[in-house]
Amino acid sequence: MENKNHTACLKSLLPIRDALDVINGKWKLQIIIAMSAGNTRFKEIERQIPKITSRMLSKELKELEINLLVKRTVYDSLPVTIEYVLTPYAESLEKVIDALKDWGIQHRKKMYGK
Amino acid sequence: MENKNHTACLKSLLPIRDALDVINGKWKLQIIIAMSAGNTRFKEIERQIPKITSRMLSKELKELEINLLVKRTVYDSLPVTIEYVLTPYAESLEKVIDALKDWGIQHRKKMYGK
DNA sequence: CGGAATCCAATACGATACTG
DNA sequence: CAGTATCGTATTGGATTCCG
Numbered sequence: 001m002e003n004k005n006h007t008a009c010l011k012s013l014l015p016i017r018d019a020l021d022v023i024n025g026k027w028k029l030q031i032i033i034a035m036s037a038g039n040t041r042f043k044e045i046e047r048q049i050p051k052i053t054s055r056m057l058s059k060e061l062k063e064l065e066i067n068l069l070v071k072r073t074v075y076d077s078l079p080v081t082i083e084y085v086l087t088p089y090a091e092s093l094e095k096v097i098d099a100l101k102d103w104g105i106q107h108r109k110k111m112y113g114k
Numbered sequence: 115m116e117n118k119n120h121t122a123c124l125k126s127l128l129p130i131r132d133a134l135d136v137i138n139g140k141w142k143l144q145i146i147i148a149m150s151a152g153n154t155r156f157k158e159i160e161r162q163i164p165k166i167t168s169r170m171l172s173k174e175l176k177e178l179e180i181n182l183l184v185k186r187t188v189y190d191s192l193p194v195t196i197e198y199v200l201t202p203y204a205e206s207l208e209k210v211i212d213a214l215k216d217w218g219i220q221h222r223k224k225m226y227g228k
Numbered sequence: 229c230g231g232a233a234t235c236c237a238a239t240a241c242g243a244t245a246c247t248g
Numbered sequence: 249c250a251g252t253a254t255c256g257t258a259t260t261g262g263a264t265t266c267c268g
Contacts, residue, residue: 025260025261026260026261027261051262053261053262053263053264055261055262055263055264056261056262059261
């Protein structure tokens, strides 16, 4: 970081905020994880995530859908069923998530001893 | 992400939250950028960041110091001067920041067209 | 089942004034 | 200069109830 110039760094603030907004919040990553484990139905996902409320799950799924990470499909069965699946695009987050995880792991060691 | 198992993903949530907590918020990265440009004094940093208040700068600098990213030094000059510098440890954030920036850039293209 | 509506609590952030 | 104190606002998340 120190070897980059100021204006170049400033310009990168916007995309960084974009990225943070997408994955931040208390539930987004937990939802992605629950879905990556194969859960596709609203109630299924809800059961996988302790303490989440239907209100928050609904809200977060909408945001993930807007950001093209989740696809929502309504099936015309009786009763109608609704399926949530991660899009292939969601895999592009992997590098970001891994970077955060790696840094988080070593930071925790540094802060609280290994 | 899809090819990892659920419990392994769940375990990574804690370090990810650690990392996000450190860099999240409206000002943290702006402060780091201002400091990486060579600003070391409180008022200097404040001037580099439009709209930040002394209250927020003070609060965020404390948190960055707690997380070992910033070193605060009091010099016994007259009047006393105080210097803030990024620690070498702060450079370890580079990979995280770059990953966020890269994803953010391509996400913005995907969402709003190139 | 898959939510929406309403209300409430906590936290983040801002404005302003002031201090050693 | 380098902050602190106080207050107000805004955004976020939670609890509960209800609906087709």
